[in-house]
Amino acid sequence: MKTIKNIGLILFLTGLALFTASSFLGEFKASEKVIKSCLSEREWKSLGAELVTRLEGKTFSLPYHFTHEIWEVHHAKNEELKQAQDWDNVIYSTPQDISTPILLQSATGLFINSWGLMFLLTFGLGIIGALMYILPNVILLGPPGIKNNGNFTSAATSRGWIGWITFIYLVGFYIILYFYPANVVPQILLVSPISKALSGNPASQWFLYGFLYCTAMTVMAIRMFIKYRHNKYQLLRTAVVLFFQIAFAFLIPEIMVRFNLPTMDFKNAWPLDYDFFFDWNLNNLLDSGNLGIFMIAWGITLTLVIVPVLVYFYGKRWYCSWVCGCGGLAETLGDPYRHLSDKSMKAWKIERYLIHGVMIFAIIMTGMTLYTYFTGSSEIMGFDSYDVRKSYGFLIGSIFSGVIGTGFYPIMGNRVWCRFGCPLAAYMGLVQRFKSRFRITTNGGQCISCGNCSTYCEQGIDVRAYAQKGQNIVRASCVGCGVCAAVCPRGVLKLENGPNDDSSRMQAPAIMIGSNEVKILS
């Protein structure tokens, strides 16, 4: 068994290495036709001639070099235009925006001619290797039950050297994918045939991202099924959140493109879906017939009605642990890191300000955007609504929720975005805290203060503080993952939905500590 694991690890690392090295293995030869088709009329007029001279007919093996040529032309032109104060003609697309589509259509060589082989050597080896590493645990971990052995001694899960390398790799990958996508054109080509099979269109970096996301979640979900095979709540929850990600976030939008329909991730609610009310989205939907109108109505109803009602009945766990894509990745890929969340009082104080701050930012940003949409004026109280929304998209949408949200798994735990940033979580948290039937009941006096619950709470809640007092846990940040109840060695915790009256839900009952003479609150 151990041999299978070790071989699997080698295969996985080989696949990962090849996937990474793909950035250096491409071959690109641009034609004038392709270059022209990827530029707008204005861009073609300003840059076309120079670009064709530098790029046409030449074979590039590194997207970086190709993009650099574009950068030189782009930079020189923009300097010239800015000197002349010719703002109307300044080019706002970035060199990456220009080079990525050209590269995608100019590729030759391995990723076009030997696509299948390259896919097998990257994704194939990666997936098979990972499964070979994971599956033997059915035997190696012994009888079903909680086996968190080594979490705080392994270099991978305790901020050891493997954890730090993983951190650097993940952060690096997100930054490149979001801001320097030309460098992952070979990787995008790896999944382009799959994209064409689904939507009919070649892949963009977002398809690559979605495909990687679903693959990572699926493989790590298998790990969860093995790890928690004795726990029906975990099995069901993992299966459901995996289903929602693959079906709603990935497959359905791709298939809708194939039918020329507007696309939507039906489970993605504003304000998490922060561009829902942006002009281009609203216009696109309004132009798309009845389905588009339905999507607008669905988006609004989801946020204003469905979300709070379901939080009332089930707590925000219905979304955060059973439906949301961020949560889905956190609970699967992030499961090895959940104990790294900061449990201190200091972290909680920062959390409260940060998450509600982002929520207010999202509300103001959306308000300004809608004001501009309806009145045409983008200047509001000295701020330009386009600047505000651009900064939200960059700071919150890309950096916080993407780069930090996932990149920081191995260092700060699997729910950094969910706990410190997600505005939807802040909104649902308020409902859960004040008007919901959900609670984690504590079992009388059985708590032995061991600390497993607090340690494994991914949201950094000091669950033990409640359990040892016999007080139910009702916290805005609880995402109902159920792991605290799973790791508790004495059966002290139970996630359940019950009557929403404060006296039963939150008030610390007279302690069931076993002493008839002592009925004081601890």
Add this chain to the structure above:
Amino acid sequence: MSKVVIIGNGISGVTAARHIRKRDSNVEILIISAESDYFFSRTALMYIYMGHMRFKDTQPYEPWFWQKNRINLKKAFVQHIDFQQKQLQLSDNDTVSYDHLILAVGSKSNKFGWPGQDLPGVQGLYSYQDLELLEENSVHATHAVIVGGGLIGVELAEMLHSRGIKVTFLVREKRFWNSVLPDEEADLISRHILQNHIDLRFSEELDEIVAGDNGRVAGVKTISGAYIPCNMVGLTAGVTANVDFLKDADIEIDRGIMVNHYLETSQKDVYAIGDCAQFYEPSKGRRPMEQVWYTGRMMGEVVAKTITGEPTKYNPGHWFNSAKFFDIEYQTYGVVSSKLPDGQKGFYWEDATGKMAVHFVFETDSRKFIGINTFGIRLRHDLFDAWLNEEKTIEHVLEYLKDANFDPEFYNSYEADIIDAFNQQENTTVKPKKKSWKRILERIQH
């Protein structure tokens, strides 16, 4: 200003300190411990060894908590107590005076005078220092022998097993923990331990521990004459009160520090709580010494009331306890004796896998429910406590058993099977009622 000094920063001493502070914001409170800087949960030592948690994760309160509540902490060993002068003499020659003294010094692993019991590689498992020693001893350990089949022993077995160390487990009884568990569940636990590849040996006791050439333990001899080669020995044959330092002191000691119902010792203004306390007159149905987490916590709360002006007797309610044997969780409410006395009857149910079980005990004539052992099925403490208080019948308990289920959502429910089996055994017609939140909540508000 009055000063309370507490020796021992375990659950008993710390609970006393916290509750004294809650009730009196003026009294000076000092906790002295020779074991650790901060209170930690001893029950979690096993998880540190297995890598589930770090030592600091087992500390229920962050360091600022003690300052904020003005509870002073001192890491020191108390060598001698002068009860006349009300002074403690510490090992660093410091002296500490007190107005009230609480002895919460805990217990230590039993050593019954086996030859070789002090050899390198032989140890108990109780304190943080034991854990550190265990880490050292584990470095070259390949085969360990554990002596004494109880709760600490089975946890030590799980710990060593997690590191790939082979474990031979010597148990005096015919089945695991048979002195506490009735035969059926003792068998269930025994099977589970064996399933985890532990070499479990019944009706076996330690005779002698044998040293090797390097001066460390090389093997053990058992009373049945077997010789088991090993390089580590765990002595988990029970604990004894940690009162050696008081053996010549002017305070009444038997196996523990003698206390009355108010937890007062034979010395004025001196109290004893937790593992180290021994009652002159135990409460009804209880033992003179109670060495579990829960009773220590209770005694801490009670003595805090007494010291802050509201003399209160230690009057524990219905017995409850819990444990975990490898992957099987155990809870108990009420009294389940290993051998049922006359006048009591039992109903035992086990699931098809043989890993889940419940054992109900009730009075044969009155049908009054007396106690339950449950394995692998979580049950609500509040409800069982209420049912015991209200002296409900076994039929009532079974009828409302669904209310008591505390398993996570979507788990299989076993009430119907359990009640069917009971009806067959007892010729009754109990029908399970659906879970009712209203009924459950009525029981929780006191």
